[in-house]
Amino acid sequence: MPRLVDAMSASKPYHHGDLRRALLDAAERVLERDGAGALSLRAVAREAGVSAAAPYHHFKDKDDLLAAVARAGFEKMTDYMRKAALAAPDARARLNAIGVAYVCYARDNPAIYHLMYDKGRQRDMRAGPRTEENSAYNLVIQSMVDMGVDEPNPIDLELAQIAGWCAAHGLAEMAGAKEFDRLKAILGGDEAFFSAVLSHLGMYRQPPPK
Amino acid sequence: MPRLVDAMSASKPYHHGDLRRALLDAAERVLERDGAGALSLRAVAREAGVSAAAPYHHFKDKDDLLAAVARAGFEKMTDYMRKAALAAPDARARLNAIGVAYVCYARDNPAIYHLMYDKGRQRDMRAGPRTEENSAYNLVIQSMVDMGVDEPNPIDLELAQIAGWCAAHGLAEMAGAKEFDRLKAILGGDEAFFSAVLSHLGMYRQPPPK
DNA sequence: TGTACATCAGTGAACGCGCGTTCACTGATGTAC
DNA sequence: TGTACATCAGTGAACGCGCGTTCACTGATGTAC
Numbered sequence A, B: 001m002p003r004l005v006d007a008m009s010a011s012k013p014y015h016h017g018d019l020r021r022a023l024l025d026a027a028e029r030v031l032e033r034d035g036a037g038a039l040s041l042r043a044v045a046r047e048a049g050v051s052a053a054a055p056y057h058h059f060k061d062k063d064d065l066l067a068a069v070a071r072a073g074f075e076k077m078t079d080y081m082r083k084a085a086l087a088a089p090d091a092r093a094r095l096n097a098i099g100v101a102y103v104c105y106a107r108d109n110p111a112i113y114h115l116m117y118d119k120g121r122q123r124d125m126r127a128g129p130r131t132e133e134n135s136a137y138n139l140v141i142q143s144m145v146d147m148g149v150d151e152p153n154p155i156d157l158e159l160a161q162i163a164g165w166c167a168a169h170g171l172a173e174m175a176g177a178k179e180f181d182r183l184k185a186i187l188g189g190d191e192a193f194f195s196a197v198l199s200h201l202g203m204y205r206q207p208p209p210k
Numbered sequence C, D: 001t002g003t004a005c006a007t008c009a010g011t012g013a014a015c016g017c018g019c020g021t022t023c024a025c026t027g028a029t030g031t032a033c
Helices: A002-009 A019-034 A041-048 A062-086 A091-108 A110-125 A131-147 A154-174 A178-187 A190-198 B002-009 B019-034 B041-048 B062-086 B091-108 B110-125 B131-147 B154-174 B178-187 B190-198
Strands: none
Touching: A019 A041, A019 A062, A019 A110, A041 A062, A062 A091, A062 A110, A062 A131, A091 A110, A091 A131, A091 A154, A091 A190, A110 A154, A131 A154, A154 A190, A154 B154, A154 B178, A154 B190, A178 A190, A178 B154, A190 B154, B019 B041, B019 B062, B019 B110, B041 B062, B062 B091, B062 B110, B062 B131, B091 B110, B091 B131, B091 B154, B091 B190, B110 B154, B131 B154, B154 B190, B178 B190
């Protein structure tokens, strides 16, 4: 089977193999290395080592590629979260682990996280299924329910969920800020810090006494 | 004084009057109407009704204009917050009012808020004074201190502050999301909803029993 | 008050650039006989 | 196994566009005498 060998060993293979995958990877690299402002279709093609027209055989247009990058990001992030959830001994630890995994993903891929959030926001405007994001979201909500967050009524439960979601998103966007470096060092690492911040959400505590 | 009259009544005045101010206003309008992607120097000049070269008499370059827009945003937001703080009867109400004002500003000016956050983040990368943002930030921190948030040690106090800041930012970015419409209606308005979400932060509650 | 002149805030044309996208093309791959 | 051919995944040149920025200019304003 000479063709397979050629394909695997030659530096410039026959066609490409899997340009679609290569373009998504290239887009992630450009995004994290050069920032969102530098993310053009041409830059992605350049990064992948193909002509500017090549991506059009795999994506309808620029927005289609960006949407695919965001989708891949959600999948990877959901994986992070699911793995973290599986390792936890009880519901409370699970909720915490999921939150930390969420924030860690954003710390490691800040530009992609930003793009994901933007795409999600755009999709909000139209109606739509949002299956990928929902699977991350549901993971959190389900853990809260499992944990039996101590809220007097369903409205408060929903508010607690929203507060948790907002804090996680805010922390995710600031995850890499150098203002946090001192506390991270004191607490013994990024994850300990994220965990500590999230533990200051109301759902981990008693409702006010009065 | 014929000149003053001319200046005030003519549709195309002598020079302009205050083009700098007009450009900042135009930029805000373009930003909120057409989105961040459409915010070019030329678009701003067009919106203000002047030539593409005119802004260069008032701003060094595009980034200088954007930075000025962000600065103006911080000033307006700080005003919002200060006014809200003054009307509050005690420290707890003050903290809540400040948070709600913060989120309301973001709801009313989502694109500007986003720009402000981006510019602040960029400034984080370099070192710098950040006087405008700090004045908003300090307003929150001071209220927390005044309120005597019940935390066992300074580390926990700082963590509580960070959690509050993250939740406020997250809620600010999602303030206009239509997912919240139902709860907003139930609770009797945007501000009641924002207030309710923020009240689910840990600092309003007792630390965990164990 | 009137005149001469420096300064200031605009204009409009032009520059080079990178972009998204299209198109006719080429050469490798997979398939039918 | 060999040949003919349709299909697929690339190329490279070209398009029109809006952008940031520069430049020589113009005309109104403010100032000195």
